[in-house]
Amino acid sequence: MGIKLPPDQLALYKRIDEILYHDWDPIGVSGLGGPADEYYGYLPQVFKRALYADDPQEIAEYLTWVTVERMGVSPAKEHDLKIASQILASKRELIHGK
Known part of the structure; x- marks a missing residue:
């Protein structure tokens, strides 16, 4: 049985999934039309870090x-930091409305 997330957190979870697949994509599966679930195994940890982090470095270190x-x-530390910043920007938009 999974945890039911509030709508704003569910939106963030889905956005992070999209970011990991389309933007982070360290093995290039999205460009080849690879399976959309390729990075699902990492999604819960990235989401958890995104909820509690204000500094992108923590997320970037995990991605690296x-x-x-x-x-x-x-x-690709610079790329991972860019992705982490993008994730936190999504958090601000979807959860904090900024």
């Missing part, structure tokens, strides 16, 4: 860890 340790891909 996933890229290097789980996927065996070279780190």
Whole structure:
């Protein structure tokens, strides 16, 4: 049984899913029409960090860890920081209305 999220958090969860697939995409699956669920396994941790973080660095460090340790891909720290900032901007928009 999953947790039911309030509408604003559910919107953020879905937005993060889109960002991970279309923008972060460290192995290039979206450009090849790969499966949309490719990064679902990382989504809950990114979402949790996004809810409680105000500094994109925490999210970026997790994304870099996933890229290097789980996927065996070279780190792209600047890209991960950009994605983390994009996630927090979505949080401000969807949850805080800013």
